[in-house]
Amino acid sequence: MSYSEADLMACAAARQIRDGELVFVGMRLPLLAFAIAKRVHAPSAFGVFEAGIVRDEVPRAALHTMGDGANVAGAAWCTSLTNVMSLLGRGEVALGMIGGAEIDRRGNVNTSYIGRWEHPTVKLPGSGGGADIACLAQRTVVILAQERHRFVERVSYVTSPGRNLAQVVTTAGLLGMRDGELVLESVHPGRTVDEVRELCGWDLRVADDVGETPPPTAEELAALRASDVQTAEP
Amino acid sequence: MRAGESVALGLCLEASIPFALGHELIRQGTDRLTLVGPISDMLFDQLIGAGCVDEVVAAWVGNVSAGLGHNYRRACEHGEPRPLRVRDHSNYSLALALLAGAHGLPYVPTRTLVGSDLVESGGFEAAEFEGEPVVRVRPLRPDVAVLHVQRASADGLCHVWGNLGVAQEAALAARAVVIVAEEIVPREELVADPNRVLVPPHKVVAVAHEPRGAHPSPVLGCYDRDHAHFAEYHRRSRERADFEHWLDEWVLSVPDRGAYLRKLEP
Numbered sequence: 001m002s003y004s005e006a007d008l009m010a011c012a013a014a015r016q017i018r019d020g021e022l023v024f025v026g027m028r029l030p031l032l033a034f035a036i037a038k039r040v041h042a043p044s045a046f047g048v049f050e051a052g053i054v055r056d057e058v059p060r061a062a063l064h065t066m067g068d069g070a071n072v073a074g075a076a077w078c079t080s081l082t083n084v085m086s087l088l089g090r091g092e093v094a095l096g097m098i099g100g101a102e103i104d105r106r107g108n109v110n111t112s113y114i115g116r117w118e119h120p121t122v123k124l125p126g127s128g129g130g131a132d133i134a135c136l137a138q139r140t141v142v143i144l145a146q147e148r149h150r151f152v153e154r155v156s157y158v159t160s161p162g163r164n165l166a167q168v169v170t171t172a173g174l175l176g177m178r179d180g181e182l183v184l185e186s187v188h189p190g191r192t193v194d195e196v197r198e199l200c201g202w203d204l205r206v207a208d209d210v211g212e213t214p215p216p217t218a219e220e221l222a223a224l225r226a227s228d229v230q231t232a233e234p
Numbered sequence: 235m236r237a238g239e240s241v242a243l244g245l246c247l248e249a250s251i252p253f254a255l256g257h258e259l260i261r262q263g264t265d266r267l268t269l270v271g272p273i274s275d276m277l278f279d280q281l282i283g284a285g286c287v288d289e290v291v292a293a294w295v296g297n298v299s300a301g302l303g304h305n306y307r308r309a310c311e312h313g314e315p316r317p318l319r320v321r322d323h324s325n326y327s328l329a330l331a332l333l334a335g336a337h338g339l340p341y342v343p344t345r346t347l348v349g350s351d352l353v354e355s356g357g358f359e360a361a362e363f364e365g366e367p368v369v370r371v372r373p374l375r376p377d378v379a380v381l382h383v384q385r386a387s388a389d390g391l392c393h394v395w396g397n398l399g400v401a402q403e404a405a406l407a408a409r410a411v412v413i414v415a416e417e418i419v420p421r422e423e424l425v426a427d428p429n430r431v432l433v434p435p436h437k438v439v440a441v442a443h444e445p446r447g448a449h450p451s452p453v454l455g456c457y458d459r460d461h462a463h464f465a466e467y468h469r470r471s472r473e474r475a476d477f478e479h480w481l482d483e484w485v486l487s488v489p490d491r492g493a494y495l496r497k498l499e500p
Contacts, residue, residue, distance in 0.1 A: 067275075088326065121311065
């Protein structure tokens with residue numbers, strides 16, 4: 001079965017979810033990852049949505065936003081943002097998935113400002129719940145495109161600190177944290193280590209045991225293709 | 235609502251955003267506002283582009299299904315149409331700031347934001363408690379909180395369902411609450427389920443009946459999100475001149491919500 005770069009990224013993120021865990025879920029790839037995990041290897045995982053929703057089943061229609069009615073339908077708990085954030089605050093959320101515009105060597109993510117925050121050259125939308133997830137989830141997965149201008153020695157603004165970072169899922173490979181520094185742990189099929197290093201703005205360390213990212217299994221792809229878990233694109 | 239006030243709105247995140255009220259603020263030229271809200275799916279961007287806003291206190295400003303808010307960017311990067319102060323929050327810190335405001339507390343300590351640059355740009359205080367780093371979140375007490383609800387009674391009771399975001403915290407933190415309701419129902423229907431009444435009625439200073447007043451955002455049980463409308467706004471706000479045309483077409487030349495709905499579905 002053929003698959004896209006995005007399919008592989010969703011499957012890689014899904015593999016970070018363990019059965020029974022509370023997972024802070026965002027839109028698009030994280031939602032797909034949650035859907036795959038629920039169907040393949042983590043049927044008892046819970047999805048936590050910051051708008052105030054906890055789900056123990058995958059939404060049955062495409063979502064554009066977590067506030068769509070389809071995300072409330074069948075929810076296990078519909079409540080306030082403050083209440084779902086208490087799950088983070090108390091340390092009950094095992095895994096959170098966030099995106100970002102920039103990431104640095106130490107896993108810090110910027111979704112706020114390019115340039116000095118007092119006089120930014122680019123104003124990005126901001127933290128949303130990203131900083132909360134990064135600070136308080138037991139493990140964080142960051143999903144972003146492997147591009148040289150996004151992988152920088154030092155982000156211009158730390159929105160989400162990297163201290164709980166477990167994995168970075170990119171368009172080219174998977175990076176993990178070792179001794180407080182991002183290290184290339186696997187490259188996606190068709191990519192090379194040199195290529196990924198070239199797409200990184202600092203001298204990226206490569207794990208001794210660097211391998212190839214396992215491609216999606218037939219079961220993962222079937223879960224991904226199920227029409228009711230597709231994330232709608234604008 | 236008056237120029238210079240702080241207004242909390244868009245409190246259920248992507249759902250039930252009071253666009254009708256926001257557009258009326260623009261038409262009345264209510265300016266120098268401080269906007270308070272977690273993520274604001276597009277309405278903050280419109281108010282900023284219309285020149286109504288001096289300050290934003292928020293975790294995220296943009297267009298959820300499309301990304302960046304073009305007017306927000308122009309205001310932050312170039313001061314267009316006027317300079318904008320931003321007080322950065324995360325969703326959790328904004329909820330705690332409203333909770334502190336609601337409870338009359340001087341601050342709330344939290345473990346979120348420890349190590350984040352939000353501490354500096356958002357004006358938080360890094361501190362220590364029993365050897366552990368914490369962040370002190372100052373209270374927010376908006377002048378007005380706006381709630382778009384499914385149903386209300388004329389005397390200020392309201393029922394809301396769906397994800398609640400920070401609606402209750404904001405309403406309790408605010409000096410006054412304005413309710414915009416899809417439906418006005420007899421009081422008896424609301425007191426039949428007082429658990430679902432979101433705020434005590436003494437806080438409510440106005441109830442407006444405005445069906446589809448949250449379009450293009452969704453209201454659970456009433457209507458879905460109009461994704462195409464968000465996408466169109468994103469395209470047409472990319473350039474300032476195009477945004478001005480959009481604003482004229484959908485806000486300034488539309489006298490009220492009824493006319494807006496007739497324009498939407500002729």
